[in-house]
Amino acid sequence: MKYVKKVLGEDLRQYTMVVALVALIIIFNIISGGKMITSSNFQNLLSGNAYVLVLALGMLMVIVIGQIDLSVGSVAGFTSMVMAIAARQFNLPWYLAILIALAIGTIAGAWQGFFLSVLGIPGFITTLGGMMIFRGGVIWISNSISVPVPSELKWFGAGYLPEWGPAFTGMNNSTLLLGIIAIAAYVIAQMRKFAHSGDVTGKKEEFWPFAVRIVIVAAVIGYATWLFGSGRPGTSFPIPGLFLMILIILYYLITERTSFGRHVYAVGGNKMAAELSGVNVRRTYFLTMLNMSVLAAVAGILFVGRSTAAGPADGTSWEMDAIASVFIGGAAVSGGVGTVIATMVGGLVMAVLNNGLMLMGVGADKTQVIKGFVLLAAVAFDVYNKKNKG
């Protein structure tokens, strides 16, 4: 057992959801007769859930500071509707329409951040108001009618990496390149970590767990690369997935490596202590809410690209999916706890559940019930584990 622990690092709790995710994928693959682990299904999984995972990235930070944002779905719906109308009725080029959507997301976030950080109104109330304002706004500006978006935008929600280069690789070369970059980046990061592993504690990490870890992760990335890259010609790693990857890396760095990230956790863990140690709590609140709404705008763009039209009901209850992902990923309701990677795993657990149950032909009603139980079970498991630790 201690060998496994050495390979994975000390914190096993973090891996329980990963185990659950992998187990789900394997179980569904067996039940559905091999329909789960296919190129096209994995492509569907990513392009169909990228918007929720993007929202979950922002929601993680909101929950870590001890707040909640109920308005994200409505903000996503509103910004993408404005984008669609700008492009359709005012004939603006698609890139300007996207900039407008992002700008409106920023303004919406600043608005909510203002009420939370300056006026001190709890995030729950602020964003409940926002939810009504922006939902009403979508219906108002659209007259409840869906608005098609320019075909260029389809790339954001349903596009694939381009095909190029030699055919002998047997797969999409862009995806192959991406996979190679990912493996290389991981290996370099691990090597640097390994080289510095003794710097503080003076206890150098053993070499073999490090090597095994690299081989396992490289194999997983390699397999994923092959899976995404070897589908029907013309398909490959989906563009919304690419955006998601970039954002995951960005937010991983923000939360783990920047002073702003440390402030977020400090404010969430103990507001008073953070304030006394010189953290600007108001600024942290403001920026976190602002960031959430910008990500909501991004999620809206990805979704509308996939739908090819912005609809009046877009975003309905997306906030709930995002919040569920964050909590399944092990964040604490009281704030201060939660990581980007765990949140993504939580979101993927929900996505895989949804997808697998659909492949089995289970209806939306029962799927909803099962997802509810999974949310409860995951959080209960977490709470139980924490208690036993202490």
Added chain:
Amino acid sequence: MKAKKAVSLLLATVLAATMLTGCGGGRGTEETDQTDETPDDAGEEKPDDADAEGEESEDEETGETPSAEGGIVGVALPWLGTQNWAEAEVMFKEQLEAAGYEAIIQAADQKVPQQQQQIESMIENGAQVIVVGPVDGSQLGSVLEKAKDAGVYVIGYDRLLENTTGVDGIVQFGSVKTGELQAEALLQGLKEQKGEAPYNIELFGGGPADPNAPNFFTGAMSVLQPLIDDGTLVVVSGQTDFTQCATADWDNSKAQSRMDAILAGNYSDIEIDGVLSPNDGIARAIITSCENAGQPIPVVSGLDAENESVEWVWSGRQYSTVAKPTNALVEETVSIINSLLSGSGMPETDVTANNGMIDVPVYELPPVVVTKDNAKEVFADDPDRLALLKD
């Protein structure tokens, strides 16, 4: 520590399993891909496989061996919250299975992303034809194009599929015609029950996200507008635009609130004679609102022949409804599926509708007006509804 050990053990097992099954799954994938996406040569060896090959046979009109036996058909419905959709679910299941197909029927709970993923999962499951009753007809663009790329036929059911090239045909009741029938029934009722003109009426439309809703309204207004202009009909609230009259999401409670507001604001000293209602749920909401406001029950039109409204028509509370027999629509859809999967392509039709990208063949069925006078005849073949017409 025990718990930790157990977790580690589980972890190790699963990881090992991943590596093994993962690779096994990989090989399986290739096989599935081949059967799912049917390269042309596979289709030639087995013509009755009627897979992606069907699409090409349409163009070439080679007339392959017809065989309706077997085949997977996906049916994506928006939700099961109204009677017509709940009936459609049952009928599709019965009729598709009777015709020898494997049916995958899923309802999306009125959520667009859910429906997109359901359609994708049908493609994954190897559906050769997908019937789509959309939540929002314009928001399935890229998913339906994905179906088209995979060689799957897409048939729109009851609603137009807009803003996509991935649609092969639409089966629906003539929606403008439906609106005309509703308006004619309203006029007939007014003449029968409310004496001499002028009549005070109000107008209601359906959910704007449903492309049929504006058509119902347009059809109805083509009958009503001339009479509004010559003063026979008076829309007391002055709300005659579709956007003013629309009922978001076909939500009965929203219609009831709007009716409450109109009655409170305009009918304090006059009586309302008639209301144009786009469907039965909204019709009942309107009637309830009038009763609550102490108004005499106006002549109200409807649509869908829901059980409760059939009872109301029979008892005289609701003047009329329009039956769009779900059975007929499902039968028409299944006959198109038969034609497609036997290699004969889409049946001929002379009606097309532009969906914003392409002209889509439309298969229109005529709806039937139901009033108390003809209810027994209309439902003669429908034992469930006939049972509601008690003397």
